[in-house]
Ligand code: GDP
């Protein structure tokens with residue numbers, strides 16, 4: 001019985017499926033996902049222990065070019081700092097779209113001096129697997145990948161193969177976290193993230209990504225978790241949209257969030273949601289820091 005331990009970074013441009021992949025690798029929903037780019041704002045750590053092997057996945061905000069706003073700048077820094085001290089990088093791509101942001105992620109990874117596995121995700125959307133070959137060919141000329149695996153993070157296709165490769169990459173070493181932990185993030189943080197996910201999914205493009213969520217109360221009360229959270233938006237009009245006609249929308253967001261929380265915390269949850277207008281916060285790095293986006 002020898003303990004094995006290591007960090008594995010999941011890298012790629014926004015929306016290729018990094019967070020979905022991490023959640024399925026650890027078998028728990030730790031990192032929120034949505035169709036919107038920039039759903040993941042900070043580095044999220046997911047921990048998976050199987051017998052003697054403990055792997056810590058680092059899910060990153062997607063690397064992207066725009067640094068115009070303070071929030072973008074902070075997200076890029078969070079993504080970069082994941083590249084030190086990892087045993088393996090999983091570079092995730094979506095074979096349906098190749099963009100400048102993929103190109104940038106690829107070159108960042110190339111310079112990292114760590115073995116890279118290419119995970120070609122969303123293969124459930126590809127009818128003709130041979131159509132992947134030109135992409136594989138092109139990328140293999142830039143990086144010598146340790147392995148190239150077509151996967152579907154959503155359906156679980158080939159994830160057992162990926163898991164075995166990850167396991168084999170872990171050197172001997174003591175586990176850094178207790179064997180039953182799934183993340184280094186606080187329950188408060190996870191609760192806020194769950195609300196943010198439902199908000200992003202419910203609002204579609206109506207709400208800019210600058211809205212955020214702050215958990216104001218999180219306490220256990222006789223086998224019940226009492227959580228209250230504020231949704232922070234920039235304008236009054238946005239507040240109206242989040243609340244919806246007759247409070248319909250916020251009710252829906254609350255119901256969906258509560259279900260996920262009950263699964264994650266394995267407890268009954270009483271969730272109270274409200275909306276606050278906080279003008280201009282996304283342009284202000286100091287405001288971000290005070291909200292915990294300080295990576
Ligand atoms: P991230 O920004 O790279 O973390 O990407 P997300 O994990 O948030 O996923 C972005 C979108 O792609 C979401 O709508 C996911 O449901 C979807 N997605 C992720 N993996 C797959 C997959 O294997 N197949 C399909 N069809 N969609 C996927």
Ligand code: K
Nearest residue numbers: 015034036039
């Ligand atoms: K996303």
Ligand code: MG
Nearest residue numbers: 018019039040
């Ligand atoms: Mg993500």
